[in-house]
Amino acid sequence: DADVTQTPRNRITKTGKRIMLECSQTKGHDRMYWYRQDPGLGLRLIYYSFDVKDINKGEISDGYSVSRQAQAKFSLSLESAIPNQTALYFCATSIGGYDTGELFFGEGSRLTVL
Amino acid sequence: GQNIDQPTEMTATEGAIVQINCTYQTSGFNGLFWYQQHAGEAPTFLSYNVLDGLEEKGRFSSFLSRSKGYSYLLLKELQMKDSASYLCAVMDSNYQLIWGAGTKLIIKP
Numbered sequence: 099d100a101d102v103t104q105t106p107r108n109r110i111t112k113t114g115k116r117i118m119l120e121c122s123q124t125k126g127h128d129r130m131y132w133y134r135q136d137p138g139l140g141l142r143l144i145y146y147s148f149d150v151k152d153i154n155k156g157e158i159s160d161g162y163s164v165s166r167q168a169q170a171k172f173s174l175s176l177e178s179a180i181p182n183q184t185a186l187y188f189c190a191t192s193i194g195g196y197d198t199g200e201l202f203f204g205e206g207s208r209l210t211v212l
Numbered sequence: 213g214q215n216i217d218q219p220t221e222m223t224a225t226e227g228a229i230v231q232i233n234c235t236y237q238t239s240g241f242n243g244l245f246w247y248q249q250h251a252g253e254a255p256t257f258l259s260y261n262v263l264d265g266l267e268e269k270g271r272f273s274s275f276l277s278r279s280k281g282y283s284y285l286l287l288k289e290l291q292m293k294d295s296a297s298y299l300c301a302v303m304d305s306n307y308q309l310i311w312g313a314g315t316k317l318i319i320k321p
Contacts, residue, residue, distance in 0.1 A: 140216065140311030141255075141299070188254060199243065199303055203254035 101125045104189050104204035112212050117176040119207045121189030129192040130172040131201065132156075132164060134185040141188070147172055148194060179211040214238045216312035218300050223318045224290055232285045232298050232315045240305020246274050246285045247299040249314065255299055258285070287317075295319045 102123045111117055121130065132144040143156030145164040153164060161183060165173045176183055189204040217235045224230040236244070243262040247255035261267055261276035261283060273286040285298055297314040304310055 138220075138313055140301075140313045141309075142311070143308070199307070199309070200245070200257045200260065201247075201255075201309075203256070205254050206252075 100205060102189060102191055102202055102204040104187075104207045106207060107205065108208045110210045110212065111179055113180055114178050115211075117179050117209065119174045119187055119189075119209070121172045121174070121204055123170050123172075123189075123191045123202075123204075125191055125202060126169075127191035127193050127202070128169065129194045130166065131190040131192070132162075132172070132174045133188045133190060134158070134183075135188060135206075136185050144174065144187075176209075179209075181211045184209060184211045214302075214304065214310045216300055216302060216310055218298075218312040218315045220313070221316045221318065223320060224287075226290055226292060226319055226321050228290050229286065229288050230290060230317065232287070232300075232317065234283045234285070234300035234312060236281050236283070236300070236302045236310070236312075238302045238304045238310055241278060242303040242305065242307055244274075244276055244283050245299075245301040245303070245309070246272075246283075247301065249297045249299055251296070258298075290319050292319050292321070 105120045128149050131146040133141045142158050144162050147166045163175045187207045190201040215237045246258040249255040259274040266275045271288045276283045297316045299314045300312040301309045
């Protein structure tokens with residue numbers, strides 16, 4: 099089983115619908131992240147959380163919200179999806195502290211907004 | 213602004229050596245990462261450089277020159293399974309990762 103699990107892996111939805119992408123991890127890491135990846139662009143950080151009570155906006159948080167339900171769970175919501183939110187979304191974790199900062203990624207959730 | 217530049221695509225032959233360059237301009241520097249990403253899959257960590265010089269790990273090596281804002285990933289004895297995108301990322305002064313768009317490496321027999 100993957101250490102970082104994302105659900106759903108693929109989702110097609112319509113403009114205006116609310117969507118939730120879920121991430122759970124068994125690595126015991128405190129830090130969790132949501133990224134989106136678009137063709138020709140680098141990974142862009144949406145939100146990150148350093149522990150259960152800590153939520154921070156990333157580079158492109160507009161139109162998204164998150165919830166850190168537990169150390170192991172970090173969900174990303176699109177309250178009203180729009181077509182330019184069509185992308186591949188990755189959840190990632192890291193140990194934290196003054197380590198190398200290596201990220202461990204989930205397998206990705208491909209979202210298509212029609 | 214902060215910027216990471218790497219070639220969009222490179223082609224190499226099985227068994228050969230390829231060097232993928234990455235140049236960066238960021239607000240501060242707390243390390244440079246290389247990740248490998250096969251098509252449709254998650255990125256996986258390859259290397260981390262924070263001091264100048266060459267770090268070797270099997271067939272893969274990564275070099276850093278902080279004064280030049282430059283790194284490269286060197287892949288030796290290329291195998292077909294090395295066909296993937298290679299992502300360069302720099303951790304800035306706020307410990308945020310800035311990502312390049314990635315270099316798609318195509319390996320030909």
